Amino acid sequence: MTASDNQEILRSAMLQAMRRLAKSVSVITCRHNGQRYAMAASAVDSLSAEPPSLLICINRSSSIYQPLSRGVDFCVNILAAEQHEIALVCSGKRKGEERFSTGSWSANGADGTPYLTNAQASVICRQDGSFEYGTHTVFIGRIEEIQVGETVSPLVYVDGAYSTSAPLPQVAAHA
Template sequence: MNPSLPRPTLALPPSFSTREFRDALGMFATGVTIVTARTAAGDLVGLTASSFNSVSLAPPLVLWSLSHGASTLPTFADGSHYAIHVLAADQKALAERFATRGIDRWAGLEHRPGISGAPLLAGAAATFECFNRSQYKEGDHTIFVGEVERCEHREGISPLLYHGGKFYTEHPL
């Protein structure tokens, strides 16, 4: 950018469709997570999310985002804690289960309470138990920043990956 020109105050309008944007985003391979919490009444909630990322090592911070149209948004927005599970390669069915609407995602599912009550799923490659530190409303999503109070991981476990609308597992190059 030419330093003599004034800095724009607004972005240019998109030159692409929503579908084109989704397809371009699909070219970024991500890990697959399930984020879980409890409602104020103690009911279990959870959803599949690929919008997970690290933010800071000190303090330990991670982020993820949730659509404003999600029925679980009030639980995550108002709650103090949640857990993020990085899924293992053998947990594809679990990822699909927690992405499906209108079913009991918890029926017959093994889990235990975390240190602050958020449910922890068995078999994850890694888990992050988070304090709901901050939230940012941007576009059609809310970005959640969690301060990690406890984390664990399993050595030698391949993560579940998502790319171009399909699930994968890692293969060293």
């Protein structure tokens, strides 16, 4: 077996393992030179509470990569289960402004970063660093503002499909 064969086996096994990692679905948005960008993503995570920050992982072939690589601020819109259509629109064939045709969108501050007004949460970030790894760039966002919705009903992506999470039954503690 060659090193190349081994890498392909590892790549395939990794993809299968990641299908089992349920992740909340977000739509990452930004604005650059008057144009809005949006992309559905599950590669989002908290980074630090001090300073409040998160990270997003973006494939360098995606359309949102270019404005982010220029240092623009961004928003992570954490979707609710009933917003799966927004996730589909922002991950499919629609491009550019067409991705904003579904959902209730507004703009934040002077730079006009788009955010989803009825998301579970919209986390508006100032870009605070990045680094490249493989096919992706990891962008760090220092949180500037957060809008949190009333309900918790996450849209989840697992095994190649959208789903939602349900609370487990409460188990009584044993004395």
